[in-house]
Amino acid sequence: xxxxxxxxxxxxxxGLLLFMLAAGLTLVFGIxxxxxxxxxxxxxxxxxxxxxxxxxxxxxxxxxxLALAATLLVGMAVEVIALRRLYGRDHLDHVLGTFGxxxxxxxxxxxxxxxxxLSLPLPSWLNASIQVLPGVQYSAxxxxxxxxxLFVAAGLYxxxxxxxxxxxxxxxxxxxxxxxxxxxxxxxxxTLVFGLGAALAGLAGLMQAPILTVxxxxxxxxxxxxxxITVIGGIGSVRGALVAALLVGFIDTxxxxxxxxxxxxxxxxxxxxxxxxxxxxxxxxxxxAIVLIFKPEGLFAAGRK
Amino acid sequence: xxxPLLQVSGLAKRFGGIVATDDVSFAIPEGELHALxxxxxxxxxxxxxxxxxxxxxxxxxxxxxxxxxxxxPMPKRSHIGLARSFQITSLFLDLSxxxxxxxxxxxxxxxxxxxxxxxxxxxxxxxxAREALARVGLAxxxxxxxxxxxxxxxxxxxxxxALASKPRxxxxxxPMAGLGPEESVRMxxxxxxxxxxxxxxxxxHDMEAVFALADRxxxxxxxxxxxxxxxxxxxxxxxxxxxxxxxxxxAHA
Amino acid sequence: xxxxxxxxxxxxxxLMVALILLPVYAQLADDRFLMTLFTxxxxxxxxxxxxNLILGFGGMMSFGHAAYLGIGGYAVGMLAKEGIMNGxxxxxxxxxxxxxxxxxxxxxxxxxxxxxxxxxTLAFAQMAYYVVSGIARYGGDDGLTIYKRSQFFEPLNxxxxxxxxxxxxxxxFGAIYLVRRLVNSRFGMVIQGARxxxxxxxxxxxxxxxxxxxxxxxxxTLCGLAGALxxxxxxxxxxxxxxxxRSGDLIIMVVLGGMGTVIGPVIGAVTLLVLxxxxxxxxxxxxxILGPLLLLVVLFARGGIDGLLTQLGxxxxxxxxx
Numbered sequence: 001x002x003x004x005x006x007x008x009x010x011x012x013x014x015g016l017l018l019f020m021l022a023a024g025l026t027l028v029f030g031i032x033x034x035x036x037x038x039x040x041x042x043x044x045x046x047x048x049x050x051x052x053x054x055x056x057x058x059x060x061x062x063x064x065x066l067a068l069a070a071t072l073l074v075g076m077a078v079e080v081i082a083l084r085r086l087y088g089r090d091h092l093d094h095v096l097g098t099f100g101x102x103x104x105x106x107x108x109x110x111x112x113x114x115x116x117x118l119s120l121p122l123p124s125w126l127n128a129s130i131q132v133l134p135g136v137q138y139s140a141x142x143x144x145x146x147x148x149x150l151f152v153a154a155g156l157y158x159x160x161x162x163x164x165x166x167x168x169x170x171x172x173x174x175x176x177x178x179x180x181x182x183x184x185x186x187x188x189x190x191t192l193v194f195g196l197g198a199a200l201a202g203l204a205g206l207m208q209a210p211i212l213t214v215x216x217x218x219x220x221x222x223x224x225x226x227x228x229i230t231v232i233g234g235i236g237s238v239r240g241a242l243v244a245a246l247l248v249g250f251i252d253t254x255x256x257x258x259x260x261x262x263x264x265x266x267x268x269x270x271x272x273x274x275x276x277x278x279x280x281x282x283x284x285x286x287x288x289a290i291v292l293i294f295k296p297e298g299l300f301a302a303g304r305k
Numbered sequence: 306x307x308x309p310l311l312q313v314s315g316l317a318k319r320f321g322g323i324v325a326t327d328d329v330s331f332a333i334p335e336g337e338l339h340a341l342x343x344x345x346x347x348x349x350x351x352x353x354x355x356x357x358x359x360x361x362x363x364x365x366x367x368x369x370x371x372x373x374x375x376x377x378p379m380p381k382r383s384h385i386g387l388a389r390s391f392q393i394t395s396l397f398l399d400l401s402x403x404x405x406x407x408x409x410x411x412x413x414x415x416x417x418x419x420x421x422x423x424x425x426x427x428x429x430x431x432x433x434a435r436e437a438l439a440r441v442g443l444a445x446x447x448x449x450x451x452x453x454x455x456x457x458x459x460x461x462x463x464x465x466x467a468l469a470s471k472p473r474x475x476x477x478x479x480p481m482a483g484l485g486p487e488e489s490v491r492m493x494x495x496x497x498x499x500x501x502x503x504x505x506x507x508x509x510h511d512m513e514a515v516f517a518l519a520d521r522x523x524x525x526x527x528x529x530x531x532x533x534x535x536x537x538x539x540x541x542x543x544x545x546x547x548x549x550x551x552x553x554x555x556a557h558a
Numbered sequence: 559x560x561x562x563x564x565x566x567x568x569x570x571x572x573l574m575v576a577l578i579l580l581p582v583y584a585q586l587a588d589d590r591f592l593m594t595l596f597t598x599x600x601x602x603x604x605x606x607x608x609x610n611l612i613l614g615f616g617g618m619m620s621f622g623h624a625a626y627l628g629i630g631g632y633a634v635g636m637l638a639k640e641g642i643m644n645g646x647x648x649x650x651x652x653x654x655x656x657x658x659x660x661x662x663x664x665x666x667x668x669x670x671x672x673x674x675x676x677x678x679t680l681a682f683a684q685m686a687y688y689v690v691s692g693i694a695r696y697g698g699d700d701g702l703t704i705y706k707r708s709q710f711f712e713p714l715n716x717x718x719x720x721x722x723x724x725x726x727x728x729x730x731f732g733a734i735y736l737v738r739r740l741v742n743s744r745f746g747m748v749i750q751g752a753r754x755x756x757x758x759x760x761x762x763x764x765x766x767x768x769x770x771x772x773x774x775x776x777x778x779t780l781c782g783l784a785g786a787l788x789x790x791x792x793x794x795x796x797x798x799x800x801x802x803x804r805s806g807d808l809i810i811m812v813v814l815g816g817m818g819t820v821i822g823p824v825i826g827a828v829t830l831l832v833l834x835x836x837x838x839x840x841x842x843x844x845x846x847i848l849g850p851l852l853l854l855v856v857l858f859a860r861g862g863i864d865g866l867l868t869q870l871g872x873x874x875x876x877x878x879x880x
């Protein structure tokens with residue numbers, strides 16, 4: 001039972017982390033109609049920046065803040081230099097152009113930081129267990145990820161639903177020309193939205209850094225997960241991204257820990273041990289395929305074509 | 306008297322709270338040119354979309370040549386002889402002009418699971434396509450890329466594609482949209498000639514053209530048909546003048 | 559009919575001749591590496607040609623095409639591991655498995671469009687990737703070594719580098735001819751029409767779905783053949799051949815060479831892979847050049863190299879007094 005609660009918390013933590021990535025992706029999708037494969041590169045950069053700045057300043061928190069700012073700047077620079085020119089092109093152009101950016105960023109990281117990868121050690125106060133429920137110990141760091149991402153998600157909700165910028169974002173998603181006609185500087189708006197998305201990706205990357213190794217290509221695996229989430233949730237829908245991210249987080253985490261046991265009940269041990277790892281990796285793709293078969297526009301399709 | 310070619314009865318369509326088509330009934334006998342007019346936002350395009358099958362009606366019935374086609378999907382409607390031209394030009398811009406029309410012919414010339422023979426050399430497709438192009442006066446444009454044609458020529462190509470699909474009823478959605486005065490005159494002549502061979506439902510804003518061409522006219526306002534009759538009846542109809550023509554006549558004066 | 563003597567046709571012709579004569583040169587110069595490189599290029603060109611059928615002509619932005627490379631390869635590898643070396647069994651299984659996978663993926667994903675289509679094809683390819691990664695009997699993550707190449711009849715011997723090269727080249731030429739016939743047939747007109755304007759296709763009486771599905775299956779099957787060749791070429795197959803970035807590479811080849819022309823993907827495959835060789839000879843960090851280069855192609859050369867050659871040829875002709 002304790003283990004189950006812990007796995008659920010892991011699922012929640014992973015889901016919320018994925019939401020940080022997917023939110024940026026879906027905002028950029030929904031507002032600029034841009035498929036950005038390089039989103040995973042920003043995640044990777046967030047992790048590399050955090051590891052570097054934390055080592056440089058000697059403070060985990062300071063390193064994280066600096067990394068966030070750096071990712072934001074890189075994101076806005078990428079938008080201004082390259083991606084801005086891809087708006088209004090077809091999706092194939094987006095896929096190719098941003099694929100080019102992945103190659104560039106992966107190689108740039110290798111050039112700057114070398115091929116080995118880095119690690120981001122946790123400060124002792126985070127590297128501990130806390131009691132989250134009576135009798136349930138949980139990693140303080142993972143718990144703090146849950147808290148931070150919940151705050152960011154709430155902030156994002158307020159930003160999108162309650163502020164003037166958010167209104168422009170929502171209007172931009174449904175009516176580009178109108179926002180332009182209102183005299184809003186749409187170029188600047190787009191740059192800011194992209195920067196925001198980049199910072200969220202960077203945040204996800206730097207939070208994941210102490211759990212996994214910081215390495216080249218770390219963005220590619222998780223990018224696909226983030227895409228799956230935006231597609232399940234409905235492209236352009238932040239709420240859909242949240243629901244889908246939690247769904248994927250839980251299914252992936254619980255699937256990996258319990259599927260082998262379940263299969264062992266049903267199949268021969270040999271067949272179960274062959275099938276379990278493949279099937280648990282496949283689960284979320286299966287989920288996506290099923291969702292798309294019944295709802296080709298995702299769970300929370302934004303109200304436009 | 307035989308049944309009309311197209312019989313629409315009690316057709317209804319709602320988008321959320323907005324009633325786009327409200328209990329619409331009318332009939333078009335074989336050989337008639339029936340015009341559908343109405344102010345902007347009256348629901349003409351929605352009605353055409355329901356007739357051609359791109360939108361499914363919420364209620365009511367559409368019968369074509371005696372058969373109920375209310376729920377028939379769009380490609381099938383084309384096969385039984387309903388051909389639609391689009392208000393906003395909708396062509397295969399990256400194919401040649403002749404390819405566009407030949408595709409319309411091909412759609413009605415057996416199945417297309419033919420993988421080896423060169424379709425661009427099939428006389429059975431190319432000859433009727435050239436005939437349709439000649440009919441609308443685009444014969445000399447056949448080999449051009451469709452994107453390079455003028456707007457007026459695109460409108461004619463729209464028409465040629467509709468003709469190439471061997472229609473029994475032509476649904477023409479504002480064929481004059483965006484045409485200059487000379488091109489409009491040419492289009493009216495074209496429609497006058499087509500009228501001899503086809504039953505036509507014409508949705509059009511150009512009142513001069515409508516009154517010159519139509520056998521009968523239906524007036525659509527806020528999704529309802531408020532009057533149907535001969536051009537003279539419609540001209541004399543008080544309700545129509547009030548709702549619609551009134552503005553136009555004042556504007557013309 | 560003789561093709562016109564344009565710059566583009568001269569380049570294409572020269573490329574074909576070069577591919578045919580390459581083994582002779584490699585023999586004379588005793589350059590084994592060149593043979594290995596170009597066998598690989600030809601196989602991947604075949605995969606790109608198959609992708610082009612749906613991407614370039616059909617407008618179906620499949621982001622999971624590398625899956626068929628893996629399926630074709632694993633069909634050969636798994637059968638070899640089980641002791642079945644006969645190519646007449648291995649290859650039909652490779653093609654059949656690819657066709658079946660394409661049929662399932664296509665039937666489901668062609669119901670969606672736009673980004674959803676891109677993502678669902680990607681997701682299915684990732685599923686295939688994880689399935690083979692998880693099967694320990696066939697090497698899992700580490701891949702599967704193939705100790706003996708597919709056996710056909712005497713004197714065809716796939717282990718003979720020259721024979722294998724010409725076999726691959728003949729298949730590539732055959733595939734180019736096949737695609738050329740396909741796209742000019744009635745069937746080809748339908749998939750091109752559906753790429754151009756799906757709504758209009760339905761309005762004039764077509765149901766494009768089944769035609770697109772057939773195109774999707776043909777493309778997958780052809781790519782499965784490339785997979786069978788690739789596995790024989792490298793004597794090895796691993797999940798990484800079907801990773802999503804591999805699918806990205808195939809898309810790059812198609813677009814770089816020129817979409818929607820039959821020969822474009824071959825030019826693209828040759829260019830990309832030769833460029834990789836050249837750049838990696840200059841600097842270890844060659845992708846830092848390739849990445850931005852791709853972006854430039856997307857921004858400024860939409861017709862790919864094929865399109866550039868055609869344009870350049872026309873400019874030359876117009877510049878010359880006639």
